[in-house]
Amino acid sequence: MDYSRKIAERQWNLPDKGELESRREETYIDDIIQKDHLQRKLLENLDGVETVFDGGAGSGRFSILLAKKGCRVTHFDISQPMIDKAREIAQKEGVLNRVTFVKGALEDLSAYADRSFDLVISFDAPISYTWPNQERVMGELVRLARKKVMFSVSSRLGSLPYLCNPIQKNQFILDEQADDPFVRWCVENRDSMVHDFIFRREQAQRVLADGLLGGQREIDEYERGGAPWCITYTFLPDELEKILQGFGVKSIQLSGPGAYGRTVPRDILVKLMNDPEQKQSFLDFCYQFDSNPYVCGMGKDNLLAVGVL
Ligand SMILES: C[S@@+](CC[C@H](N)C(=O)[O-])C[C@H]1O[C@@H](n2cnc3c(N)ncnc32)[C@H](O)[C@@H]1O
Numbered sequence: 667m668d669y670s671r672k673i674a675e676r677q678w679n680l681p682d683k684g685e686l687e688s689r690r691e692e693t694y695i696d697d698i699i700q701k702d703h704l705q706r707k708l709l710e711n712l713d714g715v716e717t718v719f720d721g722g723a724g725s726g727r728f729s730i731l732l733a734k735k736g737c738r739v740t741h742f743d744i745s746q747p748m749i750d751k752a753r754e755i756a757q758k759e760g761v762l763n764r765v766t767f768v769k770g771a772l773e774d775l776s777a778y779a780d781r782s783f784d785l786v787i788s789f790d791a792p793i794s795y796t797w798p799n800q801e802r803v804m805g806e807l808v809r810l811a812r813k814k815v816m817f818s819v820s821s822r823l824g825s826l827p828y829l830c831n832p833i834q835k836n837q838f839i840l841d842e843q844a845d846d847p848f849v850r851w852c853v854e855n856r857d858s859m860v861h862d863f864i865f866r867r868e869q870a871q872r873v874l875a876d877g878l879l880g881g882q883r884e885i886d887e888y889e890r891g892g893a894p895w896c897i898t899y900t901f902l903p904d905e906l907e908k909i910l911q912g913f914g915v916k917s918i919q920l921s922g923p924g925a926y927g928r929t930v931p932r933d934i935l936v937k938l939m940n941d942p943e944q945k946q947s948f949l950d951f952c953y954q955f956d957s958n959p960y961v962c963g964m965g966k967d968n969l970l971a972v973g974v975l
Pocket residue numbers: 671674678721722723724725726727728742743744745748770771772773788789790791792795796
């Protein structure tokens with residue numbers, strides 16, 4: 667039974683998903699850093715690109731940016747609330763005529779012919795959420811690309827620190843008074859999360875070995891009618907590179923958006939974000955540091971690969 671697709675469908679179709687997703691950079695510093703990195707890489711790779719397929723495009727963080735740059739974009743996602751939000755933003759930005767919205771699952775891209783788009787992107791882990799189909803889905807996305815692919819997937823080495831730091835998100839809250847529900851939850855539960863924390867070495871070793879976050883617990887929650895987080899496959903850098911090479915992708919560059927930022931304490935991060943000049947030079951340096959192959963696995967959540975066909 668292919669639970670991942672069903673779980674994704676239910677989880678991402680929760681009614682407030684589009685709205686919450688579109689506000690991420692107002693709320694969390696790690697999202698500011700990650701978006702800045704992905705956006706720079708994207709803008710560096712647009713030479714000769716007229717058509718783009720964005721797989722798991724969410725509320726349009728990148729599809730709308732690309733449309734504003736003159737590309738014709740297919741915005742493909744499993745979630746209606748995400749598509750509704752993206753359409754609203756595209757209309758506001760005056761680019762509705764350059765974006766085609768398609769509701770669908772990445773597990774089935776059979777409607778698209780080989781090499782239909784100059785560039786194929788999938789950012790912030792949609793591929794990882796298609797476990798156990800992640801490799802096949804990646805191959806299908808590569809099949810659609812004529813010139814380049816850019817994928818950011820969940821990072822195994824980047825995710826493992828979460829297992830020893832239940833308050834990791836607190837480090838990245840921009841405004842602790844914000845009324846965002848997850849900010850409120852993080853602030854209110856901080857002390858109990860520390861107090862109740864137990865390091866589960868076996869669990870960490872298992873994730874290190876098989877890369878899988880979630881499983882039976884999510885399936886049980888789904889069966890009870892809940893909308894659990896998607897079972898997520900996390901990649902190692904050399905594994906991702908090898909899979910892409912196997913699909914014929916060349917000149918692969920890997921990076922780990924967020925690796926530098928996670929070393930900085932919250933008080934300093936907030937100070938930097940509130941000073942436009944410091945913020946810019948910090949983000950410039952994060953981009954350089956996080957593009958270094960030696961840290962690419964330690965991105966905050968994601969591992970990014972850029973390659974040519
Ligand atoms: C974390 S969001 C990232 C959105 C966007 N790429 C971005 O970076 O802003 C993940 C997106 O993947 C979509 N998604 C998850 N599983 C999917 C699947 N199996 N098929 C298509 N879209 C999926 C979700 O609906 C959500 O919009």
